Amino acid sequence: MTANNIENLKEALISFGASDLNENILNDISLTELMEMSVDESKPRLCFRSAWALEHILLKNTNLFRSSYNALISNYVILNNWSSLRSYTKLIMWLVSNKNLDIQLTEVERENILEKTFQIIENSGCPVAVKVNGFDILYDLCPYFEGLSQELKVLIELNLEKENTPALKSRGVRILSKLT
Numbered sequence: 001m002t003a004n005n006i007e008n009l010k011e012a013l014i015s016f017g018a019s020d021l022n023e024n025i026l027n028d029i030s031l032t033e034l035m036e037m038s039v040d041e042s043k044p045r046l047c048f049r050s051a052w053a054l055e056h057i058l059l060k061n062t063n064l065f066r067s068s069y070n071a072l073i074s075n076y077v078i079l080n081n082w083s084s085l086r087s088y089t090k091l092i093m094w095l096v097s098n099k100n101l102d103i104q105l106t107e108v109e110r111e112n113i114l115e116k117t118f119q120i121i122e123n124s125g126c127p128v129a130v131k132v133n134g135f136d137i138l139y140d141l142c143p144y145f146e147g148l149s150q151e152l153k154v155l156i157e158l159n160l161e162k163e164n165t166p167a168l169k170s171r172g173v174r175i176l177s178k179l180t
Helices: 003-015 023-027 031-037 044-060 062-078 082-097 107-122 128-144 148-162 166-179
Strands: none
Touching: 031 044, 031 062, 044 062, 044 082, 062 082, 062 107, 082 107, 082 128, 107 128, 107 148, 128 148, 128 166, 148 166
């Protein structure tokens, strides 16, 4: 692919709407290239739009997770762009909650997801949408980590005391009810 074609694709990614995002885009750009752009924080808008495209494409074509979940986890661990993390947390939520795929996360992969998710949630600048996705990720990791359910319960309760937004209350209460 020529440099001009890549630039055209990058511009297209920035202007795509959600209905435009499907697996056909992968005829012009590889999943690997899309993942690389989704963590290029030197270009925040492209970073976000690439992550957003990944979210839509992968959740519509879940069979693609098999070939991409290792890179998704690696990207999740290094990513700091809140807009991109919103999409990545949705993908990680799907990955850790899905029992029907033939993907078996290793202990190290689960630990990396756990550590990054705590970093996200404990960051004072974390947007509520990313935070509540993090709560779901932690909930799905509870069976693998002793004491996590109790720690998650306390974390949600503290967050509900600090900022009781509708999204936080809705998701927090739902997860708290599942924990008890």
